[in-house]
Structures are given as C-alpha cells and as structure tokens.
Amino acid sequence: xxxxxxxxxxxxxxxxxxxxxxxxxxxxxxxxxxxxxxxxxxxxxxxxxxxxxxxxxxxxxxxxxxxxxxxxxxxxxxxxxxxxxxxxxxxxxxxxxxxxxxxxxxxxxxxxxxxxxxxxxxxxxxxxxxxxxxxxxxxxxxxxxxxxxxxxxxxxxxxxxxxxxxxxxxxxxxxxxxxxxxxxxxxxxxxxxxxxxxxxxxxxxxxxxxxxxxxxxxxxxxxxxxxxxxxxxxxxxxxxxxxxxxxxxxxxxxxxxxxxxxxxxxxxxxxxxxxxxxxxxxxxxxxxx
Numbered sequence: 001x002x003x004x005x006x007x008x009x010x011x012x013x014x015x016x017x018x019x020x021x022x023x024x025x026x027x028x029x030x031x032x033x034x035x036x037x038x039x040x041x042x043x044x045x046x047x048x049x050x051x052x053x054x055x056x057x058x059x060x061x062x063x064x065x066x067x068x069x070x071x072x073x074x075x076x077x078x079x080x081x082x083x084x085x086x087x088x089x090x091x092x093x094x095x096x097x098x099x100x101x102x103x104x105x106x107x108x109x110x111x112x113x114x115x116x117x118x119x120x121x122x123x124x125x126x127x128x129x130x131x132x133x134x135x136x137x138x139x140x141x142x143x144x145x146x147x148x149x150x151x152x153x154x155x156x157x158x159x160x161x162x163x164x165x166x167x168x169x170x171x172x173x174x175x176x177x178x179x180x181x182x183x184x185x186x187x188x189x190x191x192x193x194x195x196x197x198x199x200x201x202x203x204x205x206x207x208x209x210x211x212x213x214x215x216x217x218x219x220x221x222x223x224x225x226x227x228x229x230x231x232x233x234x235x236x237x238x239x240x241x242x243x244x245x246x247x248x249x250x251x252x253x254x255x256x257x258x259x260x261x262x263x264x265x266x267x268x269x270x271x272x273x274x275x276x277x278x279x280x281x282x283x284x285x286x287x288x289x
Contacts, residue, residue, distance in 0.1 A: 001060045002057050002060075010047070016035065016041060017037060018034075019094075033095050045078060050074040053072070128180065149194075153270065156265045159265055163261040183258055186255055189262055196222045204218050212278050230263050
C-alpha cells in the first residue's frame with residue numbers, strides 16, 4: 001500500500017506492474033528502483049504525487065513500512081523512480097519486496113501439534129529390526145536351497161555388510177532411514193549376484209562338467225549379467241547424488257557403496273571360497289544338484 005502522512009491509502013500493490021533495481025546514470029555508483037503502474041495505478045499515483053509534493057509517500061507491506069520516498073513532483077505517466085543512497089543489493093532487495101507485495105490472503109490456525117524426536121527414533125528402530133529379520137530369512141533360505149554354496153553366500157553377506165558399514169564409518173556418514181533403505185536394496189542385489197552365479201554353476205554341473213570347471217564357467221557366464229545390472233544401478237545412483245539433496249543423496253551414497261562392495265565380494269571372495277571348497281569335496285549334492 002502507498003499511504004500519506006495521515007495514513008490514507010492512496011493506492012495498493014495490485015496497481016504496481018513491476019519494480020526493478022537499476023544503477024543511476026550519473027556515474028555515482030548508486031542504485032535506484034524503477035516503478036511501473038498499470039493504467040488505473042498511473043491515474044491514482046498521479047493524484048497522490050500531485051497532492052503530496054515535498055512529502056513522503058510511505059510504502060507499507062504487511063503492516064510494515066519498507067520505504068518512504070519524498071515526492072519531488074507530480075508523476076502522471078505511471079513510471080516512477082525511488083532514489084537514495086542504495087547499494088545494488090539494497091535496491092534489489094527492495095525491488096523484490098515490492099514485486100512480491102503483501103500476501104493477498106490471511107491465515108487461520110486450524111490445528112497445531114508438536115512431534116517429538118521419539119517418532120523418528122521409533123521408525124529407525126523398527127527399520128533396523130525389519131532389516132535384521134529379513135537378513136536372517138535370507139541366510140536361512142540360501143543355506144536351505146543352495147547348501148554349501150549357501151553357507152559361502154552367507155559368509156559373503158557378512159563380509160559385505162562389514163565392508164559397507166566400515167566404509168560409512170570411514171566417511172563419517174550417518175545411517176538414516178533412506179540410508180537403511182539403500183543398504184537393504186544393495187543386500188538384495190548382493191544376494192541376487194550369488195543366486196545368478198550358483199544357478200549358472202548348477203547348469204554347468206548338469207552338463208556333466210567337473211566341479212572346478214563348472215565353477216569357472218559359472219562365474220564367466222554370470223559376470224556379464226552381474227556387471228551390467230550393477231553398472232546401470234550405479235548410473236541411477238550417480239544421477240540421484242548429483243541432482244538429489246538430503247535424504248535422496250544419502251540413499252544414493254549408501255546404495256553406491258553397497259553395489260561396489262557386493263561386486264567385489266561376489267567376484268573375489270565368493271569365487272575363492274567356492275574353488276577352495278571344490279578342492280575339499282567333490283560331492284555335487286552339497287551344491288544342490
């Protein structure tokens with residue numbers, strides 16, 4: 001609102017079309033704010049400036065006076081300039097304030113409640129418990145279905161979890177709910193890698209190959225599938241890290257660490273342990289065949 005010294009409203013912000021900060025042309029290095037009014041505003045502003053020459057026009061937004069320029073003379077064309085000892089930033093801030101204007105609506109409090117930190121802590125505890133239960137179920141399934149390779153897979157998952165958590169500790173990262181979700185997803189991908197490898201090994205054994213030859217062929221056939229799946233997921237995680245913020249970025253970081261760790265464990269530790277077990281026992285029944 002533009003009001004005079006007596007508090008009379010002369011025109012409102014709805015008549016203001018634009019307000020832009022600009023530098024003075026006199027070389028002083030000072031800034032000013034150029035105002036533009038609509039047709040109705042130009043008429044009202046002309047009347048206001050004519051009646052208040054040498055007096056301030058007070059600009060009020062949300063019941064707060066933000067500026068009180070002195071009228072130098074009548075302004076009839078709807079274009080005015082607020083001058084003063086403005087820096088470029090001060091002029092820009094005032095121009096933004098004038099463009100935004102007062103809020104055209106009022107707010108009414110319908111409900112107000114406070115949520116304590118126990119809600120977040122409770123959600124975190126439940127998520128951790130759910131993750132532990134799911135992990136135990138996976139460990140039991142792998143042993144029951146794949147037998148000796150399942151035991152190796154369980155050991156691999158333990159090492160994988162230690163690698164991921166150790167990396168997060170080294171990076172001084174905090175395990176949040178999105179981070180737990182990323183960790184759980186990467187566990188699923190680690191199990192999936194082991195399943196692919198073991199199924200390939202079982203196929204090779206059914207073709208009549210020896211145990212060691214089946215393990216080598218199984219890893220060779222499974223490598224491309226595992227690599228492609230992990231790389232595509234890493235690309236997605238990289239996009240989330242670049243464009244995301246806060247929880248999204250935390251999810252992407254945890255997922256990326258988990259993917260890299262799962263590949264290393266599956267293609268190095270798991271392979272070594274399978275070859276080692278093949279040299280200890282040749283019983284194919286222990287491999288689910």
